[in-house]
Amino acid sequence: MIKFNESSPIYLQIVEKIKADIVAGKLKGGHKLPSVRDVAESFRVNPNTVQRVFMELEREGVAYPQRGIGTFISEEAGLVEKLRDTQAQKYTGRYVAQMQELGMGKDEILENVRKVLEGNENDDTQD
Amino acid sequence: MMILKTDKVGKKYLNKWALSNVDISLEQGKIIGLLGPNGSGKTTFLKLVIGMIRPSSGSVTVCGMEIGYKAKEMISFLPDSEFLYNWMTIREAGDTYAAFFKDFDMARFNELLQFMALTPDMKFKGLSKGMKEKLAIALTLSRNARLIVLDEPLNGVDPVAREQILGAIVKSFSHESTILVTSHLINEVENILDEAYFLKEGKIVLHGSTDDLRSERNKSLDELYREVFAC
Numbered sequence: 001m002i003k004f005n006e007s008s009p010i011y012l013q014i015v016e017k018i019k020a021d022i023v024a025g026k027l028k029g030g031h032k033l034p035s036v037r038d039v040a041e042s043f044r045v046n047p048n049t050v051q052r053v054f055m056e057l058e059r060e061g062v063a064y065p066q067r068g069i070g071t072f073i074s075e076e077a078g079l080v081e082k083l084r085d086t087q088a089q090k091y092t093g094r095y096v097a098q099m100q101e102l103g104m105g106k107d108e109i110l111e112n113v114r115k116v117l118e119g120n121e122n123d124d125t126q127d
Numbered sequence: 128m129m130i131l132k133t134d135k136v137g138k139k140y141l142n143k144w145a146l147s148n149v150d151i152s153l154e155q156g157k158i159i160g161l162l163g164p165n166g167s168g169k170t171t172f173l174k175l176v177i178g179m180i181r182p183s184s185g186s187v188t189v190c191g192m193e194i195g196y197k198a199k200e201m202i203s204f205l206p207d208s209e210f211l212y213n214w215m216t217i218r219e220a221g222d223t224y225a226a227f228f229k230d231f232d233m234a235r236f237n238e239l240l241q242f243m244a245l246t247p248d249m250k251f252k253g254l255s256k257g258m259k260e261k262l263a264i265a266l267t268l269s270r271n272a273r274l275i276v277l278d279e280p281l282n283g284v285d286p287v288a289r290e291q292i293l294g295a296i297v298k299s300f301s302h303e304s305t306i307l308v309t310s311h312l313i314n315e316v317e318n319i320l321d322e323a324y325f326l327k328e329g330k331i332v333l334h335g336s337t338d339d340l341r342s343e344r345n346k347s348l349d350e351l352y353r354e355v356f357a358c
Contacts, residue, residue, distance in 0.1 A: 008342065009338040009342050010337075010338065010341075011338065037297075037298075040300070041294055041297050043318075044290065044293045044294055044297060045319060046297070046300070046318070046320065046321055047297065047300050048156070048158075049318075049321075049338075
């Protein structure tokens with residue numbers, strides 16, 4: 001179950017979630033995606049929304065349909081690397097935009113990233 | 128194919144218009160929300176659709192037919208009050224529905240019961256409010272009707288039961304039919320809606336596909352709702 005954020009279309013948020021699963025290795029090339037109905041039930045969203053998710057994934061070349069069988073994750077070489085790159089850029093872009101809204105400059109942003117990362121490492125060692 | 132179409136429909140009680148000039152067109156294969164606060168005219172609208180009251184002006188058609196015996200057969204309506212006998216078990220409630228409605232799908236009914244954690248042996252009398260609501264939902268969704276009308280399906284049920292009810296609605300969705308849901312719990316229903324109509328003081332004040340409404344205005348339906356109905 002994912003918590004949807006307020007204002008962007010839900011289908012795009014599910015697309016992002018599936019891309020994240022591909023990057024993280026939870027979904028692999030050649031894997032069959034669950035049916036529209038199953039995805040709709042598990043996210044508690046409208047089946048038409050899920051239909052749009054699949055169309056978007058196909059349009060971007062992330063998945064391909066096989067008539068009468070289902071939709072599969074593309075086995076195209078370099079897909080994971082490409083998604084890794086675009087998704088990382090997208091997430092970082094959002095963060096940077098928010099920091100700039102606070103009036104932070106380049107050095108401050110980098111400094112903050114470093115602080116959080118180091119903080120996380122310390123937490124890990126304490127556990 | 129238009130499942131439900133209303134043309135400038137209105138309803139007058141004495142000299143007050145409870146609904147006026149309502150134009151709604153529901154296509155096949157969609158889940159549509161009719162959203163508005165208490166007293167905005169949602170239930171009056173539903174009563175017109177199921178033929179419980181007659182419009183003072185305008186017209187209502189279901190699958191191209193005026194509301195009457197034929198059109199009513201195509202509508203499955205979730206009543207908002209208790210309509211089953213205390214001595215009945217859940218199984219008997221299902222049998223009663225099967226006897227009344229030719230389009231009742233017993234296999235789907237049993238599947239929905241299981242999905243919502245109800246067992247056929249339970250007596251109606253012993254059910255909690257949430258369980259009664261879930262049973263009523265299962266009965267309503269198990270008919271192969273063209274138009275399924277759910278009046279406030281989430282009222283008075285806890286968050287877990289709400290999830291189960293939303294899941295049941297998604298599970299029963301079919302491209303052959305259309306589901307019309309009324310609610311004032313916008314946050315809960317917005318993810319399952321294709322389109323939303325906002326009803327304020329008997330008039331439609333906003334209508335659109337949920338994705339468009341969200342991205343055009345950069346707001347969730349819930350936020351839009353608060354904006355439209357504040358003041």
